[in-house]
Amino acid sequence: LPFPVVLSVLLVKPMFSPRIFSLISCRRTDVLLVSPWLAPIVWEGTFNRDILNAQYRQKNFVVGVATFAVKKYVRFIEGFLGSANKFFLSGHRVNFYLFTDHPEKVPSINLAPEKRLFIIPVQNYSRWQDISMNRMDIISNHIHSHWRYEVDYLYSMDIDVQMFEHIGVEIIDTLVGTISSWQYTKPRDSNSYERHPESRAAIPHGEGDFYYAASFYGGSVSEVYKLTTACFKGVTEDRANGIEAKWHEESHLNKYLLYHKPTRLLSPEYYWDEELIRPRIIRVKRLSSVRKDLQELERLTLLLGGLRELLVPCSSLDSLVSFFFCREAKCVL
Known part of the structure; x- marks a missing residue:
């Protein structure tokens, strides 16, 4: 089979055999293309978006995006929505679910006809850590009450990011994690896992594979419901014991994805931290953090x-x- 056809098979059906994978005359030899459990890792040059678009348009999926703009983070709404309207799943149906404690400050943005914005009031908290850790509970509750009837796939994204290149249906799968740009080149034991055994987010020394960013993750609505419910349960149990994981919700996310393997991994192209120098292997910066203090x-x-x-x-x-x-x-x- 020619390269684009084989790659499209892998990206649509992630549970493939090593025999099929060996047929690919891949255009990337400088990066890891598949995880040890045979889930594809998405990089520039490893997919044909035209083929994928044709396949996914037949299914008429709706994708939801949950994001939070609380307190000072309302200033990032316009940049996020403006870039997402242009670059995120262009031509496909998307519902943006924006949680904010300042609905009156949401700017008016002309979205594409296939995209819709839902503004959902939410309370703020005195500490940003509490805002971060309660997101899992809020997402879980809204999936149970509304979103499971409205969307097929759901992604959680930070509001303080902007998109610079197209992010398309190559991200769609059952359970999707984004490899952290900070941790990609580091040895496993130097990753920022929670190591204190008292925490529900703890990952023992010697265990772990990839380190995932909480800034961008998702999957099918049912799988994201399982993920957010389990992670918030861990957060709640830690709180009851006076424990706060090293990286808050991200620590619990990594614990969950270690034992519930993602069916697709997004390379650091899909969340690049602007504090880092971009290496040559990052050919495209699709989404990155907004520099701030x-x-x-x-x-x-x-x-x-x-x-x-x-x-x-x-x-x-x-x-x-x-x-x-x-x-x-x-x-x-």
Whole structure:
């Protein structure tokens, strides 16, 4: 079989045999293309999107995207939705589920006809860690009550990201994890797994394979329901014992995916951290984090607020504060 045909078989049906895989005259020899449990790893140059689009359009799937913009993260909504509208599953039906504590701050964005936005009010928490860890529970509850009737596949994505290249149906599968850009080249024992045995997220030394980013994961609605329910159960049990996993929900995600293997892995192209130097093997940066320093921005806000109280209010001071704040905000984002 020619290369594109064989690759399309592997990407649509991930449980393939080594014999079939050996027939591929692959155009990538510089990266790992398949996991030890024979799940494909998606890189640029390993799929033909035209073939995949033709196959998936016949099935008329609806894909959901859950994302959270709470507190200061509302500033990332426009960049996220604008880039997702352009690059995420172009031509396919997508429901964006945006959770926010500031619905009134959601900008008006003209989405493509096949894409819909649902704004869902949600409470905030004093600590960002609590916001992060409660996402699993919120997603699980909404799958049970609504989303299982509305979408076929569901993906959770961070709001503080932007897309720069097309992300298409090559991401669709039963259970999908994204390999962390921070951990891809590191030995297994140096990965950021939770190692303290008291935590429900603990992975013993010597165990583990890939390290997955909580910024982008998903799969079929039923599998994401199992994942989020199990992870939040672990979070709840840790809380009851006064424990907080090293990387919060991401630690619990990695524990789950270690023992419930993903049927497809997305390479670090699908979530690149801008703090890292991009190596040659990352030919395409499809999605990446937005550079920011929210802690510094919050400190600056408090500092400027204090200046207003200490000095006599005047229009010139307000103008200076506004100019300085806007200038610094652009620098740290």
